[in-house]
Amino acid sequence: MKTQVKALVVGGGAVGTSIAYHLARAGWQDVMLLERDELTSGSTWHAAGLLPLFNMSYATTHIHQYSVEFYKTLEAETGLNAGFSIVGNLRMAQTQARMDEYMVYATTAETCGVPYEWMTPAQIKERWPLVNTEDLKGAIYHPTDGYINPADVTMAMAKGARQRGVMIERKWQADGFEWKGDHWDVTCTKMVEKGGNLVPGDEQIVISAEHVVTASGNHAQRTAKMLGIKMPAIPVEHQFIVTEPDPALVEYRKNGGEEHPVLRDADAKWYVREERGGWILGPYERNAPARFEYGVPDSFRADLFPLDLERIEEEYMSMIHRLPSSETVGLKDDFNGPICYTPDGNPLVGPAPGLRNMWLAEGFSFGITAAGGTGYYLAQMMVDGEAEIDMASLDPKRYGQEWMTTEYAARKNEECYEHVYILHHPDEEREACRPLRTGPAYDRQKARGAQFGCVNGFERPNYFGPLDAPDSFDHNARSFRRGGWWDYARAEAEAVRNAAGLIDATAFTKHVVKGPGATQFLDWFTCNKLPRVGRINLTYALTDAGTTRTEYTIVRLAEDEYYLVSAGAWGAYDGDYLRKAAADKAGEFGYIEIQDVTTQWGVFAIAGPKSRDILNEVIKDADPSTALSNKRFPWLSCREIELGMCPVRAIRVAYTGELGWELHHPIEMQTYLFDLLEKAGEKHGMKLVGARAQNWLRQEKSYRxxxxxxxxxxxxxxxxxxxxxxxxxxxxxxxxxxAKGVRSKCVTVLIDGPADADPWGREALYVNGEKVGRLTSGGFSVAFGQSIGMGYVKPELAVEGQKLQVRMFDKLWDARITCDSPYDPKNEVIRKDG
Incomplete structure (x- = not known):
């Protein structure tokens, strides 16, 4: 057994096996895979083997699509049949809202090249007569989808990996990881059988690996503890049952009827597929508990939990409603096993926080579907430095180490399981474990009707609804079209354009970078010129591949001291990259100190034509009338000012494109400053404004x-x-x-869309019936009175006036590319003097 390798993959399920295969296929030699038991002995063995392409995530859809295509090639390469049954996937809808969901989803499928068809109830009944369609609105059908045998596909990938030189070692457990500066020493223990259990034996070795990948599945919490990190990958119980043969199904197939597709009745919260003349039912019921929060017991191997039929009674009865012939069929087998989840349902794929050459591939709730694509794209990240798609939405650091806890992960994962088939509104906000991180002004904002979203664990107002709204208002306001919040957001956006708005931006990520090496480091780390002292610049940190890794607003406080502001949702993601880059360059540039000051500073953004008038009423200055003038406080500059008794680091910039300032203040003074500004803004028509209106406004300025x-x-x-x-x-x-050149180009488009809907930012763009790009943002423009969006098109089309069409709700709507920053293109409003 080799003890020195290029890459060590820990975990022999479908995911780990795929990663090992793809690393070898990408050209790496000396790849080893360790499995503590037998291949597939984790969740892989009891997975149902479904391959659901339905996903609202652009990255995850690409991953799933790659898997489906890749699995079809394995038999030709390895001689092993992976058991892929291409029967299609029929996702049925009982309501128009569900059909709206499918149409919104279909735009993501279209941009990723996933084929789909629409089916009416009559078409379903004609093709599969055993299905009761009387209460259906319709369905979306994926003809290339189906199901696969999880063990067979894993073994096929394992054989392919071995053929490419991968060493696969079973019954070896990773028991310790130590970073030695340029490689990992992984302590491994030989596992032995004892009384039916698998326990550590006496034999130990240390494997030196330049890179380590953990794909430990249900054992993720044990892995996290050994690495000294936190990750919210915790299993939840998932049940499915197998029926005895259904005589009606047997007769139907005997008479030449085609195999049913994988049936999904999302409104009933289950999937069903054929299995040897009977049916497999897999429900996603309420109250499924998280398991193994603190690790998997040594006695648990390829084991299952007791079935809880009462918990899935509602879903079982709804299967009988949808497939009436199943009513008299007995149960043949049952499964209740652990399936790993994360709070948002997406796996954790990418570099581990704070660690070098340690890669995570954990938290796969749809592991068979994602295994192939995860191996492919993670291998690109490891071998080439970056994947061809943006993997940030799967990055393990989207859950900050400073606030992630076991309790949070367990409860959110239970919620995520329950929400698998609950309507996935693009404007949804899930309720479990909230509020958790709140600014001091949270209660004041809530009392004024704030409906909050969650960003990096922080509560941030999305919009301000009616003061007498019940707690369920935000849930009732959601829609795939213009939800109940839309009119409130429009009024807020209009207030910013016509008077003033106050936006809570406390969730912004904030770092201080200082020291003798700070200037040289940041000059190398970012692509724009560094600002002068007292000024600000917008800039970007790039990946090794030259793509955009992080956006920063940099404020230069002194010659060697900088205040960096970046997106609130990406705090740990940005901080980890910043610290690792600085550590790499410390020997070259000198001492660099980095402090995460996110929770020390609150932020209010005040914007609108009346914003200067409001601040003039509370600013304390020798000459208040000129303190905020262009001469004393020009655009894109920073000054320390006093608002009442509150010291403020004021930055003259506004993400809404209006005259405005960001007011960075000591977090402990936030309620005082909120009250001060709210009172001063009353006579000027100032409104409290949420993130949704701000998102619309920034698109009018083409702010990426x-x-x-x-x-x-x-x-x-x-x-x-x-x-x-x-x-x-x-x-x-x-x-x-x-070297990359310009492969596609970002544009802003105005859209003559439907009267009751705006784009969400995932829609396909067309010219003369040809797909030429996709939207990345969408919303409504109060300045132009129509839908607006931003996205990417072929470079030759990125010209003002170019006519396009946007796919929304399965129709094409006319659109045109407008100029960059269509609202106030010369920045006259934002530079307004006073």
Whole structure:
């Protein structure tokens, strides 16, 4: 057994096996996979083997689509049949809201190249007469989908990996990880059988690996403890039952009837597929408990939990309603096993927080579907430095180490399981474990009708609804079209354009970078010129591949001290990258100190034509009338000011594109400052404004958003931001960025869309019936009175006036590319003097 390898993969389920295979296929030699028991002995063995392509996530859809196509190739390569039955996937809808969900989802499928068809109840009944369609509105059908044998596909990938030189070692458990500066020493123990249990034996070895990947499935909490990190991958019980043969189904197939597709009745919360003349029912019921919060017992191997039929009675009865012939069929077998989840349902794929060359592939609730694609894209990240798609939405650091807890993960994972088939509104906000992180002004905002969203664990107002709204108002306001919140957001956006709005931006990520090496480091780390003392610049940190890794507003406080502000949703993600980059360059540039000050500073953004008038009423200055003038406080500058008794680091910038300031203040003074500004703004028509209105307003200014227009699949030049790139200097990722050229280009579009809906930012763009791009943001423009969006198109089409069409609710709507920053393109409003 080798003790020195290039890459060590820990975990022999479908995911780990795929990663080992794809690392070898990408050209890495000396790849080893360790499995503590037998291959597939974790959740893989009792998985139902479904391959659901339905997913609202752009990255996850690509991963699932790759898996489906990849699995079809394995038999030709390995000689092993993976048991792939391409029977299609029929996702049925009982309500129009569910059909709206499918139409919104279909736009993501379209941009990713996933084929789909629409079916009426009559078409379903004609094709599969055993299905009761009397209460259906319709369905979406994936003809390339189906199901696969989880053990067979894993063994096929394992054989393919061995053929490519991968070493697979069973009955070896990883018991310790130690970073040695340029490699990991992994202590491994030989596992032995004892009384039916698998226990550590006396034999131990240390394997040195340049890279380690953990794909430990249900054992993720044990892995996290050994690595000294937190990750919210905790299993939840999942039951499915297998019936005896159904005589009606047997007769139907005997008479030439085609195999049923995988049936999904989302409104009934279950899937069903054929199994040897009978049916497999898999429900996603309420109250399924999390398990193994603190680790898997040594006695638990390929084991199951007792079935809880009462918990799934409602789903079982609804299967009988949908397939009446199943009513008299007995139960043949049952399964209740652990399936790992994360709070948002997406797995944790990417670099481990704070660690070098340690990669996570954990928390797979749809592990068979995701295994192939995860191996492919993670191998790209490890071998090439970046994947061809933006994997940020799966990054393990989206859950901050400072606030993630076991209790949070367990309760949120239970909620996520329950929500598998609950309507996935793009504007949904789930309720479990909230509120958790709140600013001091939270109660005041809630009393004024705030309906909150959750960003990096922080509560942030999405919009301000009616003061007498019940607690369920936000839930009732959701829609796939214009929800109940839409009129409130419109009024807030209009207030910013016509008077003033106050926005709570406390969730912004904030870092201080200082020290003798700070200036040289940041000059190398970011692509724009560094600002002068007292000024600010917008800039980007790039990946090794030259794409956009992080967006920063940099405030220069002193010659060697900088205040960096980045997206609130990406705190740990940004901080980890920043600290690792600084550590890499400390020897070259000198001492660099980095402090995460996110929770020390609150932020209010005040914006609108009346914002200066409001601040003038509370500013304490020798000459209040000129304190905020262009001469004393120009656009894109920073000053320390006093508002009443509150010291404020004021930055003259506004994400809404209006005259405005960001007011960074000591968090302990937030309620005082909120009251002060609210009172001063009353006579000027100031409204409290939430994130949804702000999102609309920033699109009117063509301001790109990280995670939407900005990400690891596009360069700043492709985002059409050359003014923020200084090609005269050397910076990280420059050569790779230039070499890529401009493959697609970011544009802003105005849309003549439906009267009751706006785009969500995932829709396909067309010219003359040809797909030419996709939206990355969408909303409504109060300035232009119509839908607006931002997205990417072929470079030759990125010209003002170019006519497009946008797919919304299965129809094409006319759109046109407008100029960059269609609202106030010359920035006259934002520079307004006074």
């Amino acid at each position: 958003a990280f995670g939407n227009e900005l990400g690891r699949d596009a360069t700043p030049l492709e985002a059409d931001l050359p003014r923020f790139v200084d090609l005269e200097k050397d910076f990280h990722g420059k050569d790779a960025m230039v």
